[in-house]
Amino acid sequence: MDVHHLDLTPSTAIDERSSRAGLRAVATFEASKGIAVLGLGILLLFMHTHAEEYASSLLFHLHIDPDRRVAHALLNAAASVTDARLFTIALAAVSYVTVRFVEAWGLWNRRIWAEWFALLSGTLYLPWECLKLAERVDWERIAVLVINVVIILYMLYVRISSYKAPKEHAEEATLEHAHKV
Numbered sequence: 001m002d003v004h005h006l007d008l009t010p011s012t013a014i015d016e017r018s019s020r021a022g023l024r025a026v027a028t029f030e031a032s033k034g035i036a037v038l039g040l041g042i043l044l045l046f047m048h049t050h051a052e053e054y055a056s057s058l059l060f061h062l063h064i065d066p067d068r069r070v071a072h073a074l075l076n077a078a079a080s081v082t083d084a085r086l087f088t089i090a091l092a093a094v095s096y097v098t099v100r101f102v103e104a105w106g107l108w109n110r111r112i113w114a115e116w117f118a119l120l121s122g123t124l125y126l127p128w129e130c131l132k133l134a135e136r137v138d139w140e141r142i143a144v145l146v147i148n149v150v151i152i153l154y155m156l157y158v159r160i161s162s163y164k165a166p167k168e169h170a171e172e173a174t175l176e177h178a179h180k181v
Helices: 020-061 069-079 083-108 112-135 139-180
Strands: none
Touching: 020 069, 020 083, 020 112, 020 139, 083 112, 112 139
């Protein structure tokens, strides 16, 4: 096999037709989710020895009544932080952050696999988001669902457009050839 005749360029792996700005907007959003979880994970690592104290202080500063359900949940979670639970949370956070950053890098660099991945990962969250919304309707849950649906529809549009574009390009080339003859 002649090495000089191999085409090793990854041109087919890069989406040249999609909007760079659109993909980068989704990439930025995905990276920001990763950064938020990374920040929370680091905060948890530093706070875990005094978790109950920090939780009480947080509730006091936010003027949240300790008798409310959310306050009880926060205080119970802070009281039950063990090293094993902390390790599990850290492992889950590292996994999540890695996935978000890899997806963001792929979208930023217009990789086709990242477009498919964004479409798939966004779709996987839909049933859970719908269940959460069915439990209780509030503006946060609606916003999360709407943002996710917008991203899914955009990524679907990007992928469908990529299949239409080669066909349209072939039709244009045929018409150009017919006019030349």
